[in-house]
Amino acid sequence: MRLAVRGIPTPDADQLRRGGPDANGQAALRRRAEGQGNPCRHCLDLIAEGDDKLVLSYRPFAGPQPYAETGPVFLHAAGCERYDADALPAWFGFMAQALVRGYDAHDWIVYETGRVVAGRELEAACRSILENEAVAYVHIRSKFNCFQCRVERG
């Protein structure tokens, strides 16, 4: 099975960079990236220490509904290129723990798919969950429950 891994849509990132409202209706905060743990959800790369990042609330679903979790994410404050590939970013393999779960075509969690795995096991977990025909797509989240990216069948 081929995977399709993408960052958040470019129009979402663009409107947030222009000061548009985040999922809580507020403009993103601008902060300097410190340390190595600042993933951008558009390019799915790590924001270099010292570069500016946006901190905002993001809801990775088309609209509000009971399963539409909302949480904090970072974006490069400056423009970047959307991640669009058939594999996870290599650095995901270094995550100590990640949450992964499948959603159905109505954006509800498919409960039996929820797992906590080591980063190096993420891709296999995504493939395994996507074998379930009830699953439309998978979300990967950090151990802090911050949305990382969406994975679909390629």
Ligand SMILES: [Zn+2]
């Ligand atoms: Zn970026």
